[in-house]
């Protein structure tokens with residue numbers, strides 16, 4: 001019998017790429033069912049919520065009794081105690097047979113955290129970054145702003161993502177701080193984020209400086225990036241335009257620091273709808289299929 005996977009919010013940016021990603025599953029027979037907002041969801045093995053925080057909150061209590069496992073793409077449950085926040089290359093073991101709900105991380109956090117995981121042996125202490133986030137990262141409505149000449153997002157850089165909080169940080173920045181700590185299980189790592197929306201259709205980019213606990217050996221770090229599954233290092237510049245539709249997280253402009261040999265600097269770019277969302281979810285599904293279904 002085939003494994004039934006339901007995609008809820010199937011017409012959104014993530015829902016649509018999710019349908020293509022799940023079609024790539026090879027080792028088990030799966031039946032992928034796509035649902036939009038007025039549909040009744042039948043029982044299934046895995047339900048994937050490709051909805052915003054408020055809809056995930058409303059839908060999860062209904063879906064949890066219909067599905068063996070639920071994957072939520074929204075931020076709603078990412079910080080909840082006991083809910084694994086998973087990037088399979090890093091912490092697939094956080095999913096156990098008793099897990100019901102698995103959260104998939106924020107797109108920007110995903111690329112950043114994978115690069116920090118590569119640097120594990122150098123014991124990252126602190127990370128400064130500025131993000132250049134694509135319009136599709138804000139969903140279908142945000143993407144429509146790209147061609148709207150009256151929109152602030154048209155041919156521009158907007159130095160905030162989502163709501164600004166009382167402390168001046170925007171919600172996106174706080175997600176990056178808290179999710180980095182949780183995924184890496186490094187409660188003391190210091191994260192100093194600056195997030196911006198840029199007029200790019202798809203492909204998030206991040207300029208990063210990491211303070212390490214050891215002297216940075218750039219040749220070794222380059223090899224570490226190259227040998228990590230899901231990452232590619234490039235000696236030449238790579239821009240988001242070139243990586244749309246690609247699975248890997250790309251690193252370029254690797255440099256030491258002008259002042260201190262315990263810092264390393266680099267540029268990250270990756271497809272926010274793939275490793276930042278649906279590819280990560282497909283990999284979570286593959287963990288569930290291999291271990292529990």
Ligand SMILES: NC(=O)c1ccc[n+]([C@@H]2O[C@H](COP(=O)([O-])OP(=O)(O)OC[C@H]3O[C@@H](n4cnc5c(N)ncnc54)[C@H](OP(=O)(O)O)[C@@H]3O)[C@@H](O)[C@H]2O)c1
Pocket residue numbers: 008009010011012013014015035036037038049050051052053055073074075105106107136137138139140141272273276277
């Ligand atoms: N975009 C990214 O790069 C990215 C990356 C990582 C995580 N995420 C997260 O993934 C989630 C989806 O993002 P998105 O970019 O795909 O947003 P989106 O393009 O705005 O799509 C949201 C989808 O949710 C659907 N929806 C809303 N209420 C629903 C309900 N009650 N039942 C079923 N479907 C419902 C919408 O349906 P209609 O079609 O009827 O409007 C729409 O298709 C968000 O939580 C987002 O934060 C996004």
